[in-house]
Amino acid sequence: MIIFSSLLKGLARITLRHPVVVLLLGLLITTFSVLAAKKIEIRSSFSDLLPDDHPAVIQAKELDRIVGGASFIVVATESKNAEAADRFLGDLRQAVSRHKGIRYIDDEPPHQFIKKNGLLYLTAEELVQLKDKIQRQISQEKLKKTNLFIDLEENSTDLSGEFTKLREEYQSYLGGTHRYQNKEGTLFVSLIKPDWRATEVSKTEPFVSDLNRIIADLNPQKYDPGLSVRLTGPYIKALTQRTILERDATLLSFISLLGAILYLIFHFRGLRPVFLISLPLIVSLSWTLGVAYWIFHSLNLFSASACAIVLGLAADYGIHIFSEWKRHRQEGRSVEEALSEAVEHLGRPFAAASFTTSAAFLALSLSRFKAFFELGIIAGISIILCVVAFVFLFPPLVLLTEKWFPSKSGFLKTERRSSFSAQWVFSKYTFIASSLLLLLPLIMIPQIRFDYDLNKILGEQETKNLDQQVDTIFNRTVNPEVVLTTVPEDAPRLASSLREVQKKQRASSIGTTFKTVLSLQDFVPEDQEEKIKIAREIRSLFTPAILQRLGPEERGAYEDFKIMLRPEKIRLDSLPVQITQKFSDREGGLGRMVFIFPNFSIQESEKLMRFVEEVREAECPDCSGPFHASGESTLFYEIVKMLSREGKYVIGFALLTILGALLINFRTISSTLTAFIPLGVGLLATLGWMGVLGIPFNIINLAALPIILGTADDYTIHFYERVRSEPHLKLGEVYTKSFQPIVGSALTTLIGFGSLIFANMGGVRSFGTLCCLGISCCAITTLFWFPSLLDILQKRKKSYLRLRERELATQETVSESANG
Secondary structure (H helix, E strand, O other): OHHHHHHHHHHHHHHHHOHHHHHHHHHHHHHHHHHHHOOOEEOOOHHHHOOOOOHHHHHHHHHHHHHOOOOOEEEEEEOOOHHHHHHHHHHHHHHHOOOOOEEEEEOOOOHHHHHHHHHHHOOHHHHHHHHHHHHHHHHHHHHHHOOOOOOOOOOOOOHHHHHHHHHHHOHHHHOOOOOEEOOOOOEEEEEEEEOOOOOOHHHHHHHHHHHHHHHHHHOHHHHOOOOEEEEEOHHHHHHHHHHHHHHHHHHHHHHHHHHHHHHHHHHHOOOHHHHHHHHHHHHHHHHHHHHHHHHHOEEOOOHHHHHHHHHHHHHHHHHHHHHHHHHHHHOOOOHHHHHHHHHHHHHHHHHHHHHHHHHHHHHHHHOOOHHHHHHHHHHHHHHHHHHHHHHHHHHHHHHHHHHHOOOOHHHHOOOOOOOOOOHHHOOHHHHHHHHHHHHHHHHHHHHOOEOOOHHHHOEOOOOHHHHHHHHHHHOOOOOOEEEEOOOOOHHHHHHHHHHHHHHHHHOOOOOOOEEEEEEHHHHOOOOHHHHHHHHHHHHHHOOHHHHHOOOHHHHHHHHHHHHHHOOOOOOHHHOOHHHHHHHEOOOOOEOOEEEEEEOOOOOOHHHHHHHHHHHHHOOOOOOOOOOEEEOHHHHHHHHHHHHHHHHHHHHHHHHHHHHHHHHHHHOOHHHHHHHHHHHHHHHHHHHHHHHHHOOOEOOOHHHHHHHHHHHHHHHHHHHHHHHHHOOOOOHHHHHHHHHHHHHHHHHHHHHHHHHHHHOOEHHHHHHHHHHHHHHHHHHHHHHHHHHHHHHHHHHHHHHHHHHHHHHHHHHHHHHHHHHO
16 A cells, blocks of 8 residues: 555656646547447356356357257237237248248248147057047947947947037147237247357347348338237346446446536536546546456446446545535645645555455455446446555646646635534433444344346346247246256157156155256157057047047047047158257257256246255266256356356455454554454444345345445544544544544445436346445444444543543542551
8 A cells, every 4th residue: 555655656756747748648548448448348147257267158158059949039919910910920931031040930830740640659558548538438338329228427428529629628739720829919029049049149139130120121000010029038138237237337337427527517516526526536437448458348237336436435535525615715824735735645544445445345355246247347446446546647647737727715714614413422311322223123134035037137137028928838937947958869868857857856845946858859759659550440440430429529529639530750861950950950950959948037036046056966877978968047056156266265355354444544553453343333333224124145246345344434433433433532522523424435435336326227226235235334334333332432541431430530649648
C-alpha cells in the first residue's frame, strides 16, 4: 500500500506539470479502450462458466463436435385450421431446407411406419392379453347367437363396442396424423436441426434473422388469418439470453451512472463537481472494458454487471478527492497547491481503501467458477484503474477548468458546520435496539437454503409456457440429457444399465428421476418373430362371419386396426429417417448416443441434482470404452459441486486479506480485532435477515459474502481510525465528523449494487439484493451499534479507572495514617 501510495503522489505531480499532455494521453488510451470494448462478446452458456479443462466441459465440447448438439430450433405454429398449418409448414420446410448449415428438418412423425408396426413395440405378454381379450369376446358373441350365453358381468360389451375401445387404446398408432401436433390439433411443431452448437450464438443470430425473414415472406396470415408462428428451443434461448445480458449490462450501467450523478448533485449542490467527478469515472470504465477484452475477449452472465457495480464503488473516490481539494482551496491555497495537498493527503487512504475492496473482488479469482473468476479479475482491476483515473485525470481537469471557467467567489467560502447532534446514539437504548435489530434474526440462519432453480438464476424467457406445450406433444422434453458412448455397440448396453438404475430407484422411497431411456437399438423390438406370429393369430380370429356382425363404425375401426396385424420385421436399416437422423452424428456415425428423458420440470431443483447422480450411478462393465453424459443438468451440477468445494476458500481468503489490511493499518492485534467486530456482526446480521426475508443462496449470490466484507470494512476503518488518531476529541465529536462520509460512502455503494435489482437475470438481481442487504446491515452496525458499544466500554473503563484511583487514594491515606 505504501508503494502504491507513493506512485499515486508521483503520478499527481506529473499531471500537474503537463495537464494538456496528460489529458491527450488519457483521450488516446480511452479511444483504444472503447474500440476494444466494442469487440467484447457476451457468453450466456453454462459451459462458459466452468474451466475449459473441466471434464464436463470437455465432454460437452466433444459431444458438440461429434453430434453438433442434441437440441433443435423449434418452430411452433398455432392455428385452428389444420390444413392451413400443414400447407404453411410444407412451404416453410422447402424454403428452410435450402439454407446452408441445416442438417435436417423434422416436421413429420413416422406415422405410416408406426401405424403398420406399432404392435411390435408391445411386449409379447401384452399381445397375448390382447389376443385372449379378442378371442374371449368373439366366443361370447358366438354363444349369444346360440342363446347359451349368460351375462354375469355388469360392464360387459359386445364385439362392436370392443373395436371402438381398441381404436381409442391404440390411437397413438392409428391416428394417422402426419404432423407433430397437440390433441386439439391447434399447435403444430417443426424441429430444425442446425449443424452448429446452441452456444454458438454468432451463427444462430444470422440464421434466425433469415428464418424470420422467410416466415415474413411466406406471410402466415395468407394461409389463415389466425395463424401465428413462434420460435423456441435452446438455440433461441441462448440467443435471447445474450440479448438479455447485453441489455442488462447497458441498462444497469446507465442506472448506476445516473444514480451516482444524482447523488453528486445532491451532495455538492452544483454541476461543476458532477462534471469533474463523472468524467474520470466514465473514462475508468472504458479502461476496464478495454482490459476485459484484452484478458478475456468476452463477458459472462455475471461479469457483464461489473461496470454497474464499480460505478457505485468508485464514485466515492471522486467525492473524497473533490471534497479534499475544495477544503484546501477554502483554506487559501492556490489551485495547484490544493490539488497537490489533496492527493498527498488522500494517497494512503486511497491506497488502503482500494486495496481492501480490490482484494475482496480478487479473492473471487481463486475460484475456478468463471462467473466469479472473471468478475473478480475485472472488478478488482477496475477499482485500481478508477483510483489511477482520478489521480491521473482529476488534477489536469481541475487546472484547465479553473483556468478557463474560474469558480465563483462563493465557492471558496467555508462551509457551515453541521448542527447534527449525535448524543442520542450513545445511549443504552440505542445499543439494545440495534442489538435486537442485528442479532435477534440470527436464530433464522438455519432457515437459509440453496436454490437450484435455473429459471430464477437466468433471465425470464417468454417461451416458458410454449416449451411446456411442445413437450406435451412429444410426451417428453425435446432437449434430453445425452450420453455419448465410444462405439455404437455400447449404446444398448448402457441403456440397459441406466434402466437397471431406473428400476432400482423406482423401488426406493424417493423414486426415480428418469422417464425414458432410449438408444437407437430400442427401436428394433425384441422377440419380433413371436410377436408377428401372435399378430397373425389375432388376424385369423376375424373370420368373414365375425366381420359381418360389425356395424359401419366398428368396421371402420377394424380397417384401421387391421393394418397393425400385418407387421414386418424391423431392422436398423429399415427404421424411418425421422428416427435414425436423431441418432446420427456429423461424422457419419450412427447409434452412439443414448437419450435420457427426465420425469420432472426444471423448476423442481432438488430433482435436478438427483437426476445427474442417478445418471452417474450407472455402470456398464460390458461397454468397450468410457461413456460421458452432457447437458445443462450435468453442467449445473458441476457448478454447484465446484462452489461447495471452493466457496469456503474464497471467503476465507477475503477474510484473511481484510484482517491483514486492518493489521497493517492499525498495527496492533487488539485494534484490528476491535475494528473487525462491527464487520463480523454486520455479516452475521446479513445472514440472519436472509433467513427472515426468505432470501436463498444460489450459484451467483454466493459471491456477495466476500464482496460485502471488502466494501463495508471502509466504514469501520474510517470511524475507528478517527477514534484512535484523535483521542483528544469526545466520541460524539468524532461520530459527527464521521457520520456524513460513512453515509455518503454507503449510499454510493448501494447505488452500484442497487442498480442490479433492475436486471432481468434473476441471479444478478439476487446478488444485488444480497449485497444491498449486507451493506445496509454493516452500515447500521458501524453507525449505531458500534459507537454505542464503544461508549459503553469507554464509560466502564473510566469507571474502572476512577474506582482504581479511589482505591489507590484510600491505600495512600491508610498508609499515611499508619506511618503517622
